[in-house]
Amino acid sequence: MHLKSKFPAWKKKKRKFRIDKDGIKNKINPVSQSSGATQNGQVNGVVRQNGGQEPKFLNVTAKKKKRIKRRKNKNKPSLLQTEKELLTSTVQMTNGVLKKIQTISLSEPSSPSTSSKPESPQKSPLPRPKTPTEPSPSTSTPVTSVASPSSTSQNRNILRHEPNFDKFDRPQLPIDVVEQQLMYELASHETLIIIGETGSGKSTQVPQLCVRAGLADSGSIAVTEPRRVAAVSLASRVAVEMGTDVGGIVGFHVRFENATTHKTKIEYMTDGIVLRKALISPLLENYSTVIIDEAHERSLHSDVLMCILKKCQEQRRKGKNPLRLIVMSATLQADKFQSYFDNAKVVLVSGRTFPIEVFHVNPKINKSFSSSDYVYNTVICVKHVHLNEPKGHDILVFLTGSEEIEAVAYQLAELNGSLPASADVIMPVPLYAALRPEKQKEAFKKTPQGARKVIISTNIAETSVTIPGVRVVIDSGKVKIKTFEASNRIDVLKVHNVSKAQAKQRAGRAGRDAPGKCYRLYSREDFQKFEIDNMPEILRCNLSATFLELMKLGMKNPHRLQLIDPPKTENIDAALLELTSLGAIRPLNSDKSKFALTDMGDVFCMYPVSPDHARVLFHAQKEGCVMEAIKIISAMQTDALFSGGSDSKNDAEVERIRRKFETREGDHITLLKLVLTTNLFFDELNKKTEADARYGKSNISLEREYNLAIRKFCNDNMINEQHLKTASMIEEQLKQIAIEQEVPFSTCGNDFTKIRKSLATGMFLNSCEYDRQEDRYRLMINPAITLKIHPSSCLSRSKPAYIVFSELMKTNDLYALQVTLIDVDWVRPLISEHKKMRTNHLAESAQRIQEITNSAPKRKKAKTE
């Protein structure tokens, strides 16, 4: 079997959000549509009115135009009418309170590259690590040199993740103040909770303190991060501080990239990786200390990890190698963590951000603002800020989704026509995950002279990326959140109010470089009504995959799991029913409230996919279409492979390209066709590149041509390059696991029935029957639920009698995403079996709820399995 990656390591692209200091272009962002306005606003110096102008729709597709127009009409009165009102009512608007964030008595916090501060006086009894005096080899030259395809990726990774500053000269950090106390506490407590705001230096310094406290002598220090970028960048930062290379004493391990060696003492990892490691070695004996960073984010993985580690600590206490646990969090909900970890010691570290002035907009007082339309309010507020704040202060706006963002971007670009001649040009820059990477990069480019950048973003800019130069934040107070309706197995995507912590986080984005301002498009009274913290992910997601992993770790009764926020009983039961129906677990005969993993469930655990997807892979083995199933399942793990390059194409073209891969059988087979076409393309390209290399073409031009060819292919076929790459790497990962599981690589050729049968068997809970009268589909396991095929599906028009889908999403309607045509006979027996199981299950859950209610006062005593 040929298993070479379609994306060899030497062809890996640079990380998405690396800010390239040399890549400054003074060209105005084409998306902003403001180049015309620049001329009119600056060169002519004439203030244009909207009235006589035809609205400009550059780079906006016809559909978007319609939507934007609709939105525009809704947003009356017009901007021009309200402008004066807004300006005269500024005092009313700024009825917020100046919020002083503690400033540490330090010189201006500077980025390491510009810092000239001498090293802080040594207070620690232990020596500080040496300061490297040599600039790192990669700093002056970004990675442009090309290794041969056969060279290992390890070296390149190290180079790639070297930070771009000349030499290490760490500025003083707030955490230095409590260094001695921390050293003492580390030595005397098994579990430690460190509360520190952004900029305290805890993520980089605490692991080093652990090493200096001798904790690394009995095993490595694991640091878990919720995001891959964080793990990678923290590792390279700490490596520099310790005067070593990434992969030496300091390393990182994220999915697809492991930069650790036997020498590694500090390992930055994503929390998911640590969970996976725990599945293989439940006591995590390689680690003396586990540090959970960003615990306040309450990601599913970190919550589960805390639960596992607590158990692990108990077990290892008995042996000679106790496990030390450090939980690091930003919010002041310390007591919650403290009581969870049996009254663990809490150390507070002050943060270091610049002061941020917070203003609340009150539509009741200020009539310029709409009481409900936050999109309209955003435009009004940007205009106000633009006319009143000093030039050069960029604005970051938080909205909920791409449609709103594009609408505001359009309106802001149009606003340029009505600005006074003296004003700078507003340069709107949309930013959301579904945007193509090239477009995303616009947000990080330097703002041109005579313009003000307004980045209009989803919550991607809240934690995942940091944009330099932002001095003003405008917070709509809204966020789109996906919750899981366990009773019906539906994902619900809805706009919610942000939490107080989230509002604070958003405001903080204005104070990264200098003192900032935050305008909140909601009143103080509304703010007081917001939740304190974000809802933990574990309370709003499908628990089946998590439970399967925990069962692998030996958990038998999920109802007795000691999680920091236990999920609702019905959510737990729904996950147990799902796993039972999929054949992954079975109730124990001795005690029906306990479950055990089946052999099939044990296999499911090995694959990093959801249990139903794992079941598809499992059945593909019986059907003889393992290769195809792996390709489809891998493609299904990324969102929207078809999402690239649509901006420059018109609707007809988009439609034509989509049709090219469409099949009668549905979206999964469409995905397969796409992947197969891609494979062919890469085979050809690799052959050509190898041939070119033999004829002595330089590596640099080889790489350039290679990347150009990929880009063209993706653009021509409307494929998202990044997602394609991810899918390809997941494919390799799944193949590797299949090899380890000794699964024979069967293929079904053009017999797509086999693959459809596997999909139906794996995801039978998602099968539907068409109801001609209602013109909707009925979910076969629960016919009361009716739904539509999402318009993005190639079956949305043909409406076959029976289908199976990947995901059910409730937005404005209930939509089935990724749909395949099936034969009802494939799923009918499975469904009747499931119904029987559900009846029994319901009876049992009712009984269990009764038991819990009866024993409510004693419940605290209940121990974990």
Add this chain to the structure above:
DNA sequence: GAGCACTGC
């Protein structure tokens, strides 16, 4: 006729 954000051996 429509699209929050992350993430996993």
